[in-house]
Amino acid sequence: MTGRRHQVLMAGLTNAGLYDLSPNDDTAVQALVERLDEAAVRRVAHWLTNAGSAR
Template sequence: METTTRPASPQPTGAPRWVAQVHRPSSASWEVCAQSPHRAPVEYALGEMAHTVRARGGDFVVSLWGPKDGAWQRFDVSTANAATPEPPSAGPDEPSTLTERMSGRRQQVLLAGLSKAGLYDLAPDDHAAVQALVEQLDETTVRKVAQWLTAGRA
């Protein structure tokens, strides 16, 4: 069996947060597939994606970046860990599982809309604005805003 060497994923831009990147073999590039201020929703999203990709017979190659001592750190992601998603659990300093998951989903939808609109390298005040929208809007409204951003780019 031949082993393919993939280039290491690039460090994400902006302030350290939890960011997962997936390798796209067709373009030999890395793409952000999930991000959140908390690790649990990103790992949960990775598990869901791994399950879907593998069910379709694909190869799921990811890289996980997160904060450590105020700087970016790449973390080891075992594909075995991503194979069986478990809902994130809340620790003493984290919001409840459902609240965190829904907040993470709204944030991912907005960030995806911004990316499709051509806004990739967000400043800290941009992330603060996204977080403010996530906290104030329901999921349906967030999806509509992301749809507008995407349509504006076309």
């Protein structure tokens, strides 16, 4: 399940316009994935997607 949550957050970051992520960014995403449940990850991804579309 953590793989799916990681994909959801990475998709949210991409939708927000963040494409060139560093290894430290991936580490931060992984830390979120390990601490948040599926619903919270989807909510964060939703925020990121909305932020990207507001630009």
